[in-house]
Amino acid sequence: MNTAIIFSGWNHRAIVAFCRFCKKNKINALIVAKNDSDPILLTDYKDNVIFIRQESDLSMNLFQEVKSIALTQGYTNLVLMPTTEYLNRFFLTNRKELEEMGYIIPLCEERLYEIISDKIEFEQLCKQQGIATPKDYSDISEVNIPFVVKPQKYFFQKGTSVANVAEKPKLILTKDDFEHVLNVNPNEYYCQEFIGGEAYYLLYYFSKDGSVSVYSQKNLMQQHGGLSIVAAEASLIHKDPRTEAYTKLFKSIGFHGLVMVEFRSYKGQFYMIEANPRFWGPSQLILDADMDLFARFAKDYGMLSEMAHYKYKPGTKYSWFGGVVNTSCLKESIAFHNAYNSDEYLRNIAQWISIDIYRRNDTIGVFENELLQKQ
Numbered sequence: 001m002n003t004a005i006i007f008s009g010w011n012h013r014a015i016v017a018f019c020r021f022c023k024k025n026k027i028n029a030l031i032v033a034k035n036d037s038d039p040i041l042l043t044d045y046k047d048n049v050i051f052i053r054q055e056s057d058l059s060m061n062l063f064q065e066v067k068s069i070a071l072t073q074g075y076t077n078l079v080l081m082p083t084t085e086y087l088n089r090f091f092l093t094n095r096k097e098l099e100e101m102g103y104i105i106p107l108c109e110e111r112l113y114e115i116i117s118d119k120i121e122f123e124q125l126c127k128q129q130g131i132a133t134p135k136d137y138s139d140i141s142e143v144n145i146p147f148v149v150k151p152q153k154y155f156f157q158k159g160t161s162v163a164n165v166a167e168k169p170k171l172i173l174t175k176d177d178f179e180h181v182l183n184v185n186p187n188e189y190y191c192q193e194f195i196g197g198e199a200y201y202l203l204y205y206f207s208k209d210g211s212v213s214v215y216s217q218k219n220l221m222q223q224h225g226g227l228s229i230v231a232a233e234a235s236l237i238h239k240d241p242r243t244e245a246y247t248k249l250f251k252s253i254g255f256h257g258l259v260m261v262e263f264r265s266y267k268g269q270f271y272m273i274e275a276n277p278r279f280w281g282p283s284q285l286i287l288d289a290d291m292d293l294f295a296r297f298a299k300d301y302g303m304l305s306e307m308a309h310y311k312y313k314p315g316t317k318y319s320w321f322g323g324v325v326n327t328s329c330l331k332e333s334i335a336f337h338n339a340y341n342s343d344e345y346l347r348n349i350a351q352w353i354s355i356d357i358y359r360r361n362d363t364i365g366v367f368e369n370e371l372l373q374k375q
Contacts, residue, residue, distance in 0.1 A: 001028065002077040002104065002302035005066065008049075009034020010084045012366075013228075013320060013357055014279035017287055018081065019045045020362070021294045024287075027303045028075060032066055042365035058090050060097060067101060079104040079301050082258065082278045085117065085154055106301045108255055108277070116259065116277050119169075120152045120190060126272045129249045133272050134192040140181060146173045146194035148226075149181050153188075169274075171226050195273070197266030199337040200237050201280070202246055205293040206256045208300050212247055214238045215291045215312060217282060220340040223323050224332035229282050230323035231345070231352060234289035234316040242270050258297055282318045284357045289316035319352045321359070322370030329373050 004022060008015055008031050015031075022029040033040055033052045040046060050069050053062065070078055080103050082088050091098060092110040099105065107113055115121045123133045137144050149170045171194065172178050199219040206212055216238035221231035237243065246261055260280040262273040286293050290310050298304035327334055336342065345352065353359060358367035 001305065002079050003028040003030060003070065003075040004081055004298075004303055005070070005078045005103070006031045006048075006081045007034075007083060007087055008032065008040040009038050009053075010086070011279055011281060012039050013281050014283040015040065015081075015083055016043065016045070016357065016363055016366075017283035018083075018279065018294065019043075019048065020284075020287060021298075022303075025295070025298065025304055025308075027298060030066075030070055030073075030075060030078075039366050039369070042363070042369060044362040058087075060094065060101075063098060063101060063103065067103070076102075077104065077302065078102065079106055079303060082107055085276070085278060088113065088117075088278055089154060104301060106257060106297065108257055112253060112255060113277060114153075115253070116255065116275050118153045119150050119274055122275050123272065125253075126249065129245060129252075131245050131249065131272050132269050134195050137191040137193065139186075140184065140191055142175065142178055144191065144193070145175070145178060146171070148172065148192050148194055149184060149189050150192060151189055169226055195264045195266050195271045197264045197271075200235060200263055200265065201232075201282075202238055202243060202261040202263065203280070203286070203291065203293060204247075204250065204259045204261070205296045206250055206259070207296055208256050210251075211296075212251070213292050213296055214243075214247065215286075215289070215293070216243075217285055217318070219337045221324070221345065222335040222337065223327045224330070224335065226335075228320065228323050229318075230320045230327075230334065231340075232282055232285065232318045234285055234291075234312070234314045234318075236314050237265075240270075246272075256300075258293065282320075285316065285318040288318065288355075289313045317352075317355055319356050321353050321356045322367070322373075325370060325373055 004027060006015055006029060019029060029048055031040055031049045033049050035053060051066055080091055088107060091105045092107060092113055095105055126133050137147060149172060170181060172181060201217045203215045216235040217232045218235040219229050219232045222229050257277055259275055259277040261275045264271045264273060290313050292310040295304060295307050299307055356367060
């Protein structure tokens, strides 16, 4: 069977979820740690670490070294896990060399990936397919508050030895927020209206054989500034006929792989916010709610021979308490979605902590370390 190669250090919660999936399904998984401070070294999965990087930059020499170590341990047919945007872009840019080296890259072709991942291109594609997106603003103006500043592309400078990575979208909700974005380059960023309403993710796997698995999550709590989801639950919103437009879109462009689509339900309309064709942070919900997304992915790329029986469990909850602590330490505020509120969270905080992604035997060291964050 093929072996999963996981570059750790970013998108850690998704990596932990996938490691748990591999352990349960007896999939060989080898980890390349980012450095000596990588949280993966506080987990049971430290035993899967075959290499600890000392430099942050990616290089062909690094991949050659990782391959050599894996081969000496008897592992072949190495599949690079699509854990982060930066890694995926590197895999695709260097696909020919990596495949010649013997790696398997479980991603669609590069141009198609860019169309989905670069925000402005995917929005244009959605509009062509009749999918609603937030209204664009022609300039950055205080009268448009609240609004969102988004990067047009993931790399805003390409063709050099080191590409510059655009910043994440910024929510401009107050005049103080506005002061921080007056100098953004209009050739690199653009502005959209802020859409309220109910917040959801559509969670997809498009198989190579043309079949599709789709689930959804209802987002309840999120870190400040539109950062990570810290509380959510498995949903049935993907059964709504209005979501079929997304399935048709991805099929029409020949996409295959994992992808998460964020959308808002507002005044009877579903508004597409962004799409991420990679692992997503709350991936523990895939396991706890019994979704088959990881299994289909693993089977497509030779890491799993047989699919187990999956029975989806809507209502299953996801929690990352460390994210709440982090936001509090930064003296920022948690964003609440879908009529959920702080009073309800505090009444049920013990239950939320009890299901925390890290408050489990294999990752308790990370849970304890996150609680020690300085106030």
